[in-house]
Amino acid sequence: MKEILKAFGHVIFKMPLGFVVTLKHLFKKPVTLDYPARKKPMAPRYRGRHYLERYDDGTERCVCCGLCAAACPADAIYMEPEQSENGERRAKMYEINLLRCIFCGFCEEACPEEAIFLGQDYEFSDYQRDSFIWTREQMLVPHPRQDNPFKRIYRRVRRVYGVTDKTK
Amino acid sequence: MPEQRTVTLNMGPQHPSTHGVLRVVVELDGERVVKATPVIGYLHTGIEKTMESKLYYQALVCTDRMDYLAPMSNNLGYCLAVEKLMDIEVPEKVQWARVCLAELTRIKSHLVWLGTHSIDLGAMSMLLYTFRDRESIIDVYEACGGQRMMTSYIRIGGLAHELPVDFDKKVRRAVKQVNEGLADYENLLTNNEIFINRTRNVAVISAEDAIAWSLSGPMLRGSGVKHDLRKANPYSGYENFDFEIAYGEKGDAYDRYLLRLKEIRQSLRIINQALDGMPEGPYRARVPGVVLPPKEDVLYKMESMIFHFKIITEGFKAPVGSVYQAIESPKGEFGFLITGDGSNRPRRVRVRPPSFINLASLPRLVEGGMFSDVVCAIGSIDIVLGEVDR
Numbered sequence: 001m002k003e004i005l006k007a008f009g010h011v012i013f014k015m016p017l018g019f020v021v022t023l024k025h026l027f028k029k030p031v032t033l034d035y036p037a038r039k040k041p042m043a044p045r046y047r048g049r050h051y052l053e054r055y056d057d058g059t060e061r062c063v064c065c066g067l068c069a070a071a072c073p074a075d076a077i078y079m080e081p082e083q084s085e086n087g088e089r090r091a092k093m094y095e096i097n098l099l100r101c102i103f104c105g106f107c108e109e110a111c112p113e114e115a116i117f118l119g120q121d122y123e124f125s126d127y128q129r130d131s132f133i134w135t136r137e138q139m140l141v142p143h144p145r146q147d148n149p150f151k152r153i154y155r156r157v158r159r160v161y162g163v164t165d166k167t168k
Numbered sequence: 169m170p171e172q173r174t175v176t177l178n179m180g181p182q183h184p185s186t187h188g189v190l191r192v193v194v195e196l197d198g199e200r201v202v203k204a205t206p207v208i209g210y211l212h213t214g215i216e217k218t219m220e221s222k223l224y225y226q227a228l229v230c231t232d233r234m235d236y237l238a239p240m241s242n243n244l245g246y247c248l249a250v251e252k253l254m255d256i257e258v259p260e261k262v263q264w265a266r267v268c269l270a271e272l273t274r275i276k277s278h279l280v281w282l283g284t285h286s287i288d289l290g291a292m293s294m295l296l297y298t299f300r301d302r303e304s305i306i307d308v309y310e311a312c313g314g315q316r317m318m319t320s321y322i323r324i325g326g327l328a329h330e331l332p333v334d335f336d337k338k339v340r341r342a343v344k345q346v347n348e349g350l351a352d353y354e355n356l357l358t359n360n361e362i363f364i365n366r367t368r369n370v371a372v373i374s375a376e377d378a379i380a381w382s383l384s385g386p387m388l389r390g391s392g393v394k395h396d397l398r399k400a401n402p403y404s405g406y407e408n409f410d411f412e413i414a415y416g417e418k419g420d421a422y423d424r425y426l427l428r429l430k431e432i433r434q435s436l437r438i439i440n441q442a443l444d445g446m447p448e449g450p451y452r453a454r455v456p457g458v459v460l461p462p463k464e465d466v467l468y469k470m471e472s473m474i475f476h477f478k479i480i481t482e483g484f485k486a487p488v489g490s491v492y493q494a495i496e497s498p499k500g501e502f503g504f505l506i507t508g509d510g511s512n513r514p515r516r517v518r519v520r521p522p523s524f525i526n527l528a529s530l531p532r533l534v535e536g537g538m539f540s541d542v543v544c545a546i547g548s549i550d551i552v553l554g555e556v557d558r
Contacts, residue, residue, distance in 0.1 A: 031300050045314035063335075070481045073226040082512070101187060104229045104320050109328070110480045112466055115274065 047105045047118040050096055051139050058143040061115035062136075064091040066118055068107035075102035077107060094136035098124065174202055181210045181275035185288045185543040192530070194544065197222030199539050204531045208524075219517040223483030224250055225324055225460075227514065232318040234519065235555040240273040240309075243322035245389060248403055249493035249504035250324045253486050254458055263405035263448035264327045266338065267548040269312070269322065270335050270404070270443035271435040275346055277550075278307045278428045278499035279436040289366045289434025294356060301349040304342040311338055325459030326452030336443055339440070339557040343436055350432060357425070368419040371533040371545035374419060377473030384522050387549060390427050397496040404468075404495075408445075409438050420547035428550075456485045481513035499523050499550055519558060523551040 016023065044050065046091055052059035053061045064081035107116050116139075126132065180191040189210035195203040215234055219227040244266055251258065283298035306316045311322030311332040321328050324483040332338070357363045373383070378391040390394055396413040398406040414430030416423030453459050454474055465472035486508030494503035500522030509515040526549045533545040 031303075043310040043314065043332075045312070045332070047314040048309060067477065067480050071226070073222055073229045078237075101317060102229060102318070104228070104318070106312055106327075109460070109463070110476075112476060114467070 013147070031099055042120045043090050043121070046120055046122075047103045047108075049098070049119055049121040049124055050107070050118055051119045051141055052100075052136065053115050053117060054092070054141055060140065061113045062094065063089050063113055063115075064094070065112065067110040067112060071106040071110035072100050072101075073104060073106065074100045077104075091136055091159070096134045096139070097107050098132040098134055099129065179542065181207075181293050183268045185553055186546055187284060190527075190546070190551065190555075190556070191551055194534075194539065194542060196539055201534050201542060203539055203541055204534045204542065205393050205497075205527050206530050208527070208553075208556050211553045213554075213558065214518060215558045216517050218536075220514055223512055224486060225479070225483060226288070227320070227517065228323065229320050232320055234558055235277075235499065235523070235552045235553055236278040236317060236520070236552055237500070238273045238498045240317050240322060241277075241495060241502060242272050243320065245493065245504050247322050249491055249506045250486070250494065252493050253489065253506055253508055254484070255322075256325050256364075256453055256455055256458065258326055258453050259449045259451075260405070261447045262451060262453070264442050264446050265327060265331055265451075266322055267406060268439055268446075268501050269440045271307075271442070272305050272339065272342065273309060273336045273512045274435045274498045275432050276302050278432050279305075279409060281344075281428065281498075281547075281550045282353060282425075285544075286363070287551075288543050288547045289363060289528060291357065291360070292519065297349060297352055301342075301346050304345040307386075308335070308342055311335065314545065323452075323459075326450070330451045331444070336446075339439060339443060343439055346432065347436060350374065353429065358429075360466060364422060366541075366544055367425060367548070370421045370537065370541045371416075371548050372418060372420045373529060373533055373546045377529075377532060378419065381525075382527055383500070383526050383531065385496070385498070385550075386427050386431070387526045387529070389414065389478060389502065390416040390424040392417050397494055397501055401494070403493070407439050411438050415426065421544050423513055424548045475522065478515065480484065484489075485510060485512050486514070491498050494520065497522060499552070499555070500526060519555075521555045521558060523549070523553075523555045524558075527556055 013141070055061060064079050066079060069075075069079060070079040076097045078095045078097075079091050080093040081089055084090050103118065105118055108118050124132075175196045177194045177196055178191060180186040181189040181192075181195055186192065187325060191207040191210065193205045193207060194201055213233070220228050223232065228243060228246060231246045232239040235242055250256075279302045283295035286294035308369045309319050309321070310316050311334065313319035373381070373387070373391055375391040375393050378393060380387050383391075384395075392415055393415050394415050397403070398411075399413055411434045414427050414434060419501065420540060424530040452462070456463075457478065460479055461469075461472040461475055466476045467473075483497045486506075488508060488510045490507040492503055492505045494501045496502075501520060501522035502522050503514070505520070506514050507516040507517040529530045530545060532548075537545075
């Protein structure tokens with residue numbers, strides 16, 4: 001009888017002691033991430049897929065100066081200019097070949113109009129090669145902009161981090 | 169028909185323990201290696217040639233892709249070489265930040281080495297632990313440059329952006345994480361019987377041989393030669409830091425393992441010093457016509473805008489002449505020889521890749537040994553095929 005009680009004591013008191021290291025990990029935050037369900041928030045400077053900014057009234061910021069294409073080490077950017085109705089220069093055609101793009105962020109740095117940015121999106125696999133050539137219409141942010149408070153905060157954080165992102 | 173005594177075996181190019189696409193033609197007599205010939209070129213990308221057709225500032229992105237486990241060291245080497253060619257003086261803060269980032273890179277590279285080397289030898293869990301700690305360093309990269317591996321953060325004349333606001337916090341977190349991790353690694357490996365049996369007296373190279381084969385980095389110091397470019401030929405303000413050169417004695421794989429752990433410790437020391445004494449100042453040198461002006465100036469000042477357009481479209485013209493600048497990358501002496509011809513593109517960019525030259529000593533390391541030690545030898549050289557083939 002005494003032996004059995006002793007064994008019980010072992011099970012209840014001693015065994016958890018042996019499992020201390022294992023049990024400790026129950027209360028720790030896991031290192032891994034349940035990826036497709038949860039996503040890691042990328043850093044504010046993260047260089048993902050490009051997007052083209054607009055002014056608040058909806059006109060495009062891009063004036064098709066070609067600096068981004070000149071800066072691009074991979075020659076991934078192609079553009080053609082045109083004149084808008086009120087005589088301003090703008091891009092008729094603006095294409096980025098995401099298969100060539102190396103996401104170095106030089107276009108973002110080169111842009112003197114603060115028009116092109118590399119966003120946070122990094123999931124763009126597809127079955128067709130053609131779908132990787134992104135055109136102006138696909139990259140322009142929608143107007144009116146969906147007023148997402150998080151996005152506004154994110155832009156603010158971006159500015160704090162030293163990357164200028166002036167939206168007036 | 170003569171009696172054939174040896175077997176010729178192809179190891180690789182698709183072999184998990186060759187760390188990429190290295191092929192080793194091994195001639196075996198039973199289990200003994202008679203001859204081993206590394207065959208390279210399966211990952212040839214023509215990076216050196218590509219750099220000749222790019223502007224100086226564009227060629228920077230090619231350097232990330234050579235030794236993709238140590239992007240910041242490569243950036244640093246290239247930028248120092250171009251700065252030497254152009255005679256640019258960078259601000260003090262940039263130097264300190266560069267040292268901090270380069271040491272983080274060294275830790276990161278050594279952690280990947282530790283994980284893959286021990287997984288080659290059968291210690292499966294190491295990879296998980298090292299990648300856990302590496303993640304904290306990659307977080308720093310992401311906050312700085314915006315990319316997790318191909319950072320391109322260190323630029324000619326400074327840095328790409330200002331250091332992020334929580335740089336200090338993030339780096340200290342990484343340092344703490346690696347410090348805790350190091351205890352784990354030592355527990356798991358340093359006195360591990362199996363690990364010692366697999367690595368002690370394996371892939372031995374003597375100090376004379378190491379010098380004769382012009383090895384560098386941990387391969388050289390593992391044999392007991394006290395040569396570290398950070399001490400011997402300080403660059404980027406390494407002379408301001410207090411650290412020791414780690415070196416081994418016998419020059420076997422186990423010594424190199426201990427040495428790399430010591431190097432991680434020394435790197436942590438340097439990082440702590442760099443964080444404590446980080447001076448204030450601009451993040452970029454002001455050299456009109458060579459270094460991009462700050463973005464705020466470009467938007468509001470005419471002359472900055474003109475310089476911005478000029479630099480982006482035409483680059484800058486480098487003087488005629490060659491410079492050689494070597495840095496101590498995690499793998500060894502990583503040097504750039506850049507020849508300028510007065511135009512805005514380099515005439516020739518030659519890289520001295522440590523992995524390539526260290527790999528050449530592979531036959532010396534494995535011949536006469538057992539076949540299963542080839543895996544250990546390749547692992548302990550710490551090669552990155554992107555750098556070997558360029």
